[in-house]
Amino acid sequence: DAKTTQPTSMDCAEGRAANLPCNHSTISGNEYVYWYRQIHSQGPQYIIHGLKNNETNEMASLIITEDRKSSTLILPHATLRDTAVYYCIVRVRYSGNTPLVFGKGTRLSVIA
Amino acid sequence: EPEVTQTPSHQVTQMGQEVILRCVPISNHLYFYWYRQILGQKVEFLVSFYNNEISEKSEIFDDQFSVERPDGSNFTLKIRSTKLEDSAMYFCASTQAGEGKRELFFGEGSRLTVL
Numbered sequence: 001d002a003k004t005t006q007p008t009s010m011d012c013a014e015g016r017a018a019n020l021p022c023n024h025s026t027i028s029g030n031e032y033v034y035w036y037r038q039i040h041s042q043g044p045q046y047i048i049h050g051l052k053n054n055e056t057n058e059m060a061s062l063i064i065t066e067d068r069k070s071s072t073l074i075l076p077h078a079t080l081r082d083t084a085v086y087y088c089i090v091r092v093r094y095s096g097n098t099p100l101v102f103g104k105g106t107r108l109s110v111i112a
Numbered sequence: 113e114p115e116v117t118q119t120p121s122h123q124v125t126q127m128g129q130e131v132i133l134r135c136v137p138i139s140n141h142l143y144f145y146w147y148r149q150i151l152g153q154k155v156e157f158l159v160s161f162y163n164n165e166i167s168e169k170s171e172i173f174d175d176q177f178s179v180e181r182p183d184g185s186n187f188t189l190k191i192r193s194t195k196l197e198d199s200a201m202y203f204c205a206s207t208q209a210g211e212g213k214r215e216l217f218f219g220e221g222s223r224l225t226v227l
Contacts (some may be wrong), residue, residue: 034215043116043203043218044155087155099145099157099168100216 003027004088009107012082018075020106022088025069030092033064034100035073037084044087044102047073078110114138116219118204124225128193133222135187135204144187145205145216146179148172155203161187194226 005023012018024033035047048055048062050071055062061074075082087105092098117136125131137144146158160167161179178190187206191198201223205216 036216038155041149041201041221041223043205043220044216045218046215049215099160099170101157102147102155104154 003090003101004103006086006088006103006106008104009109011109011111012075012078014080014110014112015077018073018078018082018108018110020073020075020086020088020108021070022073023070024088024090027068027090031090032092033062033068033071034089034091035060035062036087036089036100036102037082038087038105039081039084047086078108080110080112082108083110084108114217116204116206116217118202118219118222120222121220122223122225124227125194127196127226131191131194131198131224133189133191133202133204133224135189135219136185137187137204137206138217139185141206141208141217143167143207144179144181145207146189147203147205147218148200149203149221150197150200158189158202191224194224196226199224199226 032049032051034049036044038044048057048060050062050064064071085105085107087102119134144161147155149155157170159169159173176192181187201221203218203221205218207214207216
């Protein structure tokens with residue numbers, strides 16, 4: 001089962017930053033935090049991952065607390081196309097055989 | 113950008129019929145997966161496949177399911193005798209081996225409807 005806790009849903013105004021929280025208080029030292037999203041019924045899409053340092057890519061930023069027990073995914077300028085279910089997943093990185101375990105995620109609605 | 117492709121996009125079948133869902137993973141990927149998502153529910157892991165054999169499987173992946181990579185490019189999921197509860201979106205995914213990024217790349221899914 002997923003080892004993370006996320007709010008069920010959130011709203012965000014278009015153009016504003018969307019901040020999606022995730023609690024992972026039982027994360028172990030070799031586990032990374034991954035974020036994926038699923039737009040409507042499409043296949044899940046990788047967004048970003050991190051271990052302990054903050055990470056940024058072209059899609060989003062990931063802020064991980066110093067104790068690594070929680071993190072926040074930031075979409076800096078949300079658009080209507082960012083409306084999706086966002087999944088926070090903890091997983092050992094170099095483990096091709098270990099499946100991703102999806103929880104229920106956070107349903108983000110970006111509102112015009 | 114390379115992508116995982118799945119066929120068919122939608123298949124309707126009668127209960128008890130055999131179904132084969134096909135996937136073409138990204139060409140340099142070596143780990144392959146099938147997931148499913150029943151309407152309105154979570155994405156669930158079915159099976160992972162590496163080096164021509166199953167690496168892990170969930171309790172959902174019973175004897176009615178099988179996977180193979182018959183020709184080095186396609187990766188297939190077979191459901192031997194479909195049941196109503198097999199109606200779902202089925203997603204194929206792949207990832208690289210080695211020390212590089214290990215994020216999974218998912219296909220757009222195959223919607224299976226069992227009548």
